[in-house]
Amino acid sequence: MRIILLGSPGAGKGTLAAEIDKKYPVAHISTGDIFRENVKNNTPLGKKAQAYMESGKLVPDEIVIEMMANRLREPDCEKGFVLDGFPRTVPQAEALEKILEEMGLSLDRVVFLDVDEETVVKRLSGRRVCRSCGAIYNMEFKPSSRGDICEKCGGELYQRDDDREDVVRHRLKVFYEQTSPVVCYYEGKHIFSRISSERHGHSLIEEFEMAVGAKE
Ligand code: AMP
Helix, strand or coil: CEEEEEECCCCCHHHHHHHHHHHCCCEEEEHHHHHHHHHHCCCHHHHHHHHHHHCCCCCCHHHHHHHHHHHCCCHHHHHCEEEECCCCCHHHHHHHHHHHHHHCCCCCEEEEEECCHHHHHHHHHCEEEECCCCCEEECCCECCCCCCECCCCCCEEECCHHHCHHHHHHHHHHHHHHHHHHHHHHHCCCCEEEEECCCCCCCHHHHHHHHHCCCC
16 A cells, blocks of 8 residues: 555644554655654754754755655565655655656555645644653543643643644644645546545544545
8 A cells, every 4th residue: 555645734643544554564754754853863964954844844845855755665565555744845745756756656546635724724723732651632522621731641741833723823824825736636637536534423444445536
């Protein structure tokens, strides 16, 4: 299974990718997670990405493309992969096509998670993350019973800098300007599916399985 998940910040790509990862033998590749890990460890890549990330801007294409060209060649990708947060621009989509072609691979499906802008603002600006174990809460939809302390490990909950409402609105603007063309890039292809991330009736993983025809 070689899949791209497309969608605005907060559309639920990360949540869905984690569910796919649990159920199917694939490598879950989140460019946002890779960058955050590098920033945390103060690596050269992290130093290059940090200022862009904190202000909600995209990291320049050449940095992201080089990182992904290396990541996709790692052995765990042989079993398949789910890309979460990449490609985010048309040049990244074109570069991905080239990388896969060089590797003799093709994509099985591109799944676009469609969601309303105001839903995203509520989801993201209410999100809190545990500093110790990474568990995710939402002040409105899934609060911790211990306030700003993690229910699971007692760690402190914090808001990611890029989840502040002003930054979220900027990230959405960046998405509509730079990533909507990526949706158009794939939309005409037979591998493209659109699913609703508003969760009416079916769970996200069920919607996904219907889209990729993977329901057992
Ligand atoms: P995410 O968690 O996917 O929203 O990513 C967090 C931040 O990492 C984004 O706001 C960007 O600054 C950066 N980032 C992640 N993926 C990409 C990408 N494919 N291209 C450029 N920047 C990215």
